[in-house]
Amino acid sequence: xxxxxxxFMDEKLSTPxxxxxxxxxxxxxxxxxxxxxxxxxxxxxFMVIAFxxxxxxxxxxxxxxxxxNQTKILLxxxxxxxxxxxxxVFGIGYSLACSYDLDGLSGGILAELAFLLxxxxxxxxxxxxxxxxLAAESADxxxxxxxxxxxxxxxxxxxxxxxMFIGIIVSFFxxxxxxxxxxxxxxxxxxxxxxxxxxxxxxxxxxxAIVLIVVAAITMFIGIDVHGIVSKIVAPLVSATxxxxxxxxxxxxxxxxxxxxxxxxxxxxxxARPLWLVLLEExxxxxxxxxxxxxxxxxxxxxxxxxxxxxxxxxxxxxxFAVRAKSAxxxxxxxxxxxxxxxxxxxxxxFGAPIVLNPMLIIPFIIAPLLNGTIAWFATSMGxxxxxxxxxxxxxPGPIGAFLACGNDWRAAVLSIxxxxxxxxxxxxxxxxxxxxxxxxxxxxxxxx
Amino acid sequence: xxxxxxxxxxxxxxIAAKALQExxxxxxxxxxxxxxxxxxxxxxxxxxxxxxxVAPQIRHRFDTLKAQADAAGIPCVLIxxxxxxPLGGPKLLAQIKEVLGEIK
Numbered sequence: 371x372x373x374x375x376x377x378f379m380d381e382k383l384s385t386p387x388x389x390x391x392x393x394x395x396x397x398x399x400x401x402x403x404x405x406x407x408x409x410x411x412x413x414x415x416f417m418v419i420a421f422x423x424x425x426x427x428x429x430x431x432x433x434x435x436x437x438x439n440q441t442k443i444l445l446x447x448x449x450x451x452x453x454x455x456x457x458x459v460f461g462i463g464y465s466l467a468c469s470y471d472l473d474g475l476s477g478g479i480l481a482e483l484a485f486l487l488x489x490x491x492x493x494x495x496x497x498x499x500x501x502x503x504l505a506a507e508s509a510d511x512x513x514x515x516x517x518x519x520x521x522x523x524x525x526x527x528x529x530x531x532x533x534m535f536i537g538i539i540v541s542f543f544x545x546x547x548x549x550x551x552x553x554x555x556x557x558x559x560x561x562x563x564x565x566x567x568x569x570x571x572x573x574x575x576x577x578x579a580i581v582l583i584v585v586a587a588i589t590m591f592i593g594i595d596v597h598g599i600v601s602k603i604v605a606p607l608v609s610a611t612x613x614x615x616x617x618x619x620x621x622x623x624x625x626x627x628x629x630x631x632x633x634x635x636x637x638x639x640x641x642a643r644p645l646w647l648v649l650l651e652e653x654x655x656x657x658x659x660x661x662x663x664x665x666x667x668x669x670x671x672x673x674x675x676x677x678x679x680x681x682x683x684x685x686x687x688x689x690x691f692a693v694r695a696k697s698a699x700x701x702x703x704x705x706x707x708x709x710x711x712x713x714x715x716x717x718x719x720x721f722g723a724p725i726v727l728n729p730m731l732i733i734p735f736i737i738a739p740l741l742n743g744t745i746a747w748f749a750t751s752m753g754x755x756x757x758x759x760x761x762x763x764x765x766x767p768g769p770i771g772a773f774l775a776c777g778n779d780w781r782a783a784v785l786s787i788x789x790x791x792x793x794x795x796x797x798x799x800x801x802x803x804x805x806x807x808x809x810x811x812x813x814x815x816x817x818x819x
Numbered sequence: 820x821x822x823x824x825x826x827x828x829x830x831x832x833x834i835a836a837k838a839l840q841e842x843x844x845x846x847x848x849x850x851x852x853x854x855x856x857x858x859x860x861x862x863x864x865x866x867x868x869x870x871x872x873v874a875p876q877i878r879h880r881f882d883t884l885k886a887q888a889d890a891a892g893i894p895c896v897l898i899x900x901x902x903x904x905p906l907g908g909p910k911l912l913a914q915i916k917e918v919l920g921e922i923k
Contacts, residue, residue, distance in 0.1 A: 385878070385879060388878075388879030389879045389882075391879065392879055392880055392882075392883060397883075401858050404858065405858070468861075628876070631875050631876055631878075631900050632876055632877075632878065632879055633827050633876040633877050636827050636877070637879070702906060703904075703905075703906070706834075706904075706905035706906065707905065710831070710834055715830055715831050715834070717826070717831035717834065717835075717874070717876065717903060717904075718831070718834055718904050718905045720876070721875060721876075721900045721901070721903040721904050721907075722904030722905065722906060722907070724900065724901075724904075726900055765830070
């Protein structure tokens with residue numbers, strides 16, 4: 371009976387749903403954004419270093435050195451994570467073009483062009499005679515003027531996650547135009563006498579011209595504030611993602627897919643990651659500006675407090691297999707699964723125990739992360755731990771990752787440890803039942819032999 | 820013989836890769852196993868592999884990956900869940916033999 375239900379659900383529900391996430395535009399977003407993750411993680415660490423003084427004694431030499439150079443230390447962050455959409459757009463354009471068998475590099479460049487056309491450069495004039503005269507009298511004004519650049523300046527505000535959704539939209543537009551011109555033959559064709567390499571260079575002019583004219587017309591000539599409009603539309607979606615019901619829904623869906631052995635986090639992440647990045651970057655920006663940090667449920671919250679040891683908070687199960695298993699199989703599994711589990715890799719257990727399609731272990735596999743998520747959400751909203759502000763590498767052991775992600779907050783490490791203990795407690799009765807069953811099977815097999 | 824394992828980010832497949840390598844060594848077979856992420860697969864599979872093997876948790880991407888392997892003329896199979904564990908090396912090896920016949 372159980373087998374029939376699961377087979378039905380796998381064939382009719384989880385696999386078709388998972389395949390939806392393989393739609394080429396969603397895949398392009400996923401691959402484009404994933405390509406920027408190393409950049410986000412490494413530059414996050416610059417932020418962690420710059421703000422180490424917050425958790426160090428003020429009279430240490432290193433504290434004072436870091437404080438004095440904070441702005442400078444943060445500059446690499448400003449040109450990486452702070453403007454991550456600039457990078458993601460290239461990846462999205464590249465990936466989408468490749469999925470149509472078009473030239474990836476051209477797709478990436480077209481997408482980048484389309485995105486930058488939505489960012490209006492400002493021209494800052496040099497101070498006039500009257501301003502210079504005033505500055506001669508006011509040291510404050512002179513100081514300010516010395517910091518103001520002149521000439522063309524690109525505002526950076528929308529190059530980061532704030533521009534993410536526009537970035538996605540215009541990348542799609544650019545690559546679709548590219549594809550349309552290639553397919554429909556709507557391009558500048560040269561007479562056959564013209565060498566083919568020259569002819570190709572003219573052909574690629576058409577999509578570029580269309581993208582440039584259309585996007586520039588909308589954003590620059592007509593002057594529609596596309597970023598303002600889209601951020602208004604997306605705002606409710608972003609704040610909904612931050613709410614407890616969404617957190618629980620996201621966790622449940624991820625666990626649901628994993629219960630069938632499908633990488634649930636990768637599927638849920640395809641859709642939610644752009645929103646998570648907006649939440650995280652708002653936090654980071656406020657943190658760096660020493661303003662109030664308010665968003666709760668960016669991806670690091672899940673990474674460090676919910677999916678400890680891998681999806682399903684299986685760290686508890688790994689520890690149990692390693693130290694409490696009586697069956698030979700359980701012991702062998704525990705020995706091999708515990709080390710990867712410390713680094714949040716749990717496929718050995720998901721497929722080895724197995725948890726997949728195993729009614730006994732699926733129950734805690736779904737309950738444990740839901741409970742962790744609820745606790746972490748309230749702990750954050752009540753200020754018991756700092757809000758997540760950094761993206762630390764997901765293969766760090768839980769408490770260390772939590773400490774870094776929350777901006778060097780030791781309370782986050784404590785919470786992570788408490789949640790690990792909770793995970794052990796939740797898995798324990800189910801583990802015991804399952805291990806006993808394994809043991810019984812082994813003894814029966816021995817007796818039979 | 821070279822085998823390419825692909826999973827979401829090329830992390831968990833490293834564990835299965837090690838298991839496969841050990842199982843092959845036990846049978847005295849010369850098998851080199853490499854692992855990679857989904858994004859890297861299309862390019863990597865062109866580098867002289869005998870077979871591509873897809874991790875079970877990304878089976879919803881199997882069709883895409885299979886098409887990429889087909890384009891390179893390399894057979895590509897979906898790993899059975901039971902084979903994708905630190906103890907599953909012999910099962911992976913058996914699955915390879917099913918597709919390629921006996922391994923020299």
